[in-house]
Amino acid sequence: MPISPEEYINPETFERIKTFAEDKDTPFLVIDTATVERRLEQLINVFPYASIYYAVKANPAIEILTMMRDKNVNFDIASIYELDRVLSLGISPDRISFGNTIKKSKDVRYFYEKGVRMYATDSEADIRNIARAAPGSRIYVRILTEGTLTADWPLSRKFGCQLDMAMDLIILAKDLGLIPYGISFHVGSQQREIGAWDAAIGKVKGIFDRLEQEDDINLQMINLGGGFPANYLSKANDLETYGQEITRFLTESFGDDLPQIILEPGRSLIADAGVMVTEVVLIARKSRTALHRWVYLDVGKFSGLIETMDESIKYPIFTGKKGEVEEVVLAGPTCDSADILYENYKYKLPLNLAISDRVYWLSTGAYTSSYSAVEFNGFPPLAVYFI
Numbered sequence: 001m002p003i004s005p006e007e008y009i010n011p012e013t014f015e016r017i018k019t020f021a022e023d024k025d026t027p028f029l030v031i032d033t034a035t036v037e038r039r040l041e042q043l044i045n046v047f048p049y050a051s052i053y054y055a056v057k058a059n060p061a062i063e064i065l066t067m068m069r070d071k072n073v074n075f076d077i078a079s080i081y082e083l084d085r086v087l088s089l090g091i092s093p094d095r096i097s098f099g100n101t102i103k104k105s106k107d108v109r110y111f112y113e114k115g116v117r118m119y120a121t122d123s124e125a126d127i128r129n130i131a132r133a134a135p136g137s138r139i140y141v142r143i144l145t146e147g148t149l150t151a152d153w154p155l156s157r158k159f160g161c162q163l164d165m166a167m168d169l170i171i172l173a174k175d176l177g178l179i180p181y182g183i184s185f186h187v188g189s190q191q192r193e194i195g196a197w198d199a200a201i202g203k204v205k206g207i208f209d210r211l212e213q214e215d216d217i218n219l220q221m222i223n224l225g226g227g228f229p230a231n232y233l234s235k236a237n238d239l240e241t242y243g244q245e246i247t248r249f250l251t252e253s254f255g256d257d258l259p260q261i262i263l264e265p266g267r268s269l270i271a272d273a274g275v276m277v278t279e280v281v282l283i284a285r286k287s288r289t290a291l292h293r294w295v296y297l298d299v300g301k302f303s304g305l306i307e308t309m310d311e312s313i314k315y316p317i318f319t320g321k322k323g324e325v326e327e328v329v330l331a332g333p334t335c336d337s338a339d340i341l342y343e344n345y346k347y348k349l350p351l352n353l354a355i356s357d358r359v360y361w362l363s364t365g366a367y368t369s370s371y372s373a374v375e376f377n378g379f380p381p382l383a384v385y386f387i
C-alpha cells in the first residue's frame with residue numbers, strides 16, 4: 001500500500017511545501033521550522049526537568065541553530081567547525097558541550113580558549129589531553145550500552161567504555177584536577193526499545209553509588225543522549241511514552257531528587273520537519289521477464305540519503321500517483337553501484353509512476369543535507385530551503 005502522508009506530516013504543511021516546490025528544479029530538501037519548534041516544545045513538556053543540548057550534527061543549518069539559540073537550547077558539538085558556527089551566532093560557551101570523545105589535543109585547546117568547560121570522554125589518553133588542554137573543566141564519561149539490535153541507526157562499540165573503566169576514568173579525572181561531573185550514554189539513534197534506557201540508567205546508578213561510597217566522589221549529572229524517535233516507516237512509540245517511561249526509570253533508580261539530567265536530541269527534533277523533493281530519472285526492467293522495476297531517482301546515497309545504508313532508515317515515500325502498486329528497487333543517480341537505496345526491502349510504488357514524476361521523501365530533515373557529498377559525479381550538494 002502507498003503511505004498516507006497525513007500519518008507523517010500535517011496535511012496543510014505538506015500542501016504548502018508542495019506548492020513552494022512546484023517551480024523549483026529537484027532535488028532539494030524543504031524544512032518547515034514550525035514543525036521543529038513544535039517538536040522542541042513537545043520534548044520540553046515531556047522532560048520538564050531536563051536541560052536540552054541540541055545535537056548539531058543532525059542538521060547544522062544556521063536557520064535551525066538560530067531558532068535553538070532563541071529558545072534557550074544548549075548545544076552538543078562534535079568539532080571545531082560546529083563550534084565556530086555556533087559561536088558566530090552569539091551563543092555563549094557555557095551553553096556548549098564538546099560531546100565527541102574522539103578529538104585532537106589542539107582542538108580541545110581551541111574549545112578551552114573559546115570558553116567551553118564541559119567535555120565528554122571515554123578513554124585515558126583523551127582525559128589526559130583534556131587535563132592538559134582544558135584544565136579544571138567538567139568531564140563526563142560515556143559508557144557502553146546495549147540496544148544495537150533495536151536501534152535503527154546504532155552507535156555501538158565505537159563510543160563509550162565498560163563500567164569499571166568508566167569509574168577508573170572518573171577517579172583519574174579527579175586526580176588530574178578536572179571536575180568529575182557525570183556519566184553519559186547513547187542507546188543508539190532511533191532507538192525503538194525504550195527499555196534500553198532502563199538498562200543504561202541502572203548502570204549509571206551503580207557507578208554513582210560506588211564512586212560515592214568508595215571514593216567520596218559525588219557525580220552530579222546524567223546525559224541520556226539522543227535516540228528519541230522520528231516518524232519513519234518502522235513504527236516507534238510516541239515521544240510522550242518515551243518521556244513517561246524514562247522518567248519512571250530515573251525515579252525508580254534515583255528517587256525524586258534527580259541529578260541534573262541532560263538530553264542530546266537530534267533526529268527527534270528535526271527529521272519530521274523535512275521533505276525531500278525528488279524526481280524519477282529512469283524506470284527500467286533488467287530482463288523481459290523481470291518481476292521488479294528499478295526506479296532511479298535524482299537523489300541517492302551521496303546526496304543525503306546515506307542512512308539508507310544497510311536499509312537502516314526507511315523513509316516514508318509518497319508519489320501522488322494513484323492506482324495499482326508494484327514492488328520496486330529504488331536507486332540513486334550516480335555511477336556507483338553502492339548507490340542503491342532499497343533492494344531487499346521492497347517499496348510498493350504505483351505502476352503508472354513515470355519518468356520525471358515527483359517523489360516526496362518525508363521525515364528527511366535530519367542527517368541528510370549535512371551528509372550530502374560535495375561533488376560526487378559532479379552533482380552539487382543537496383539544496384535546502386526553509387519555510
Ligand SMILES: Cc1ncc(COP(=O)(O)O)c(C=O)c1O
Binds near residue numbers: 057099155267
Ligand atoms: C554524542 C551524541 N549525542 C547525541 C546524538 C543525537 O542522537 P539522535 O539523533 O538519535 O537524537 C548523537 C548522534 O549521533 C551523538 O553522537
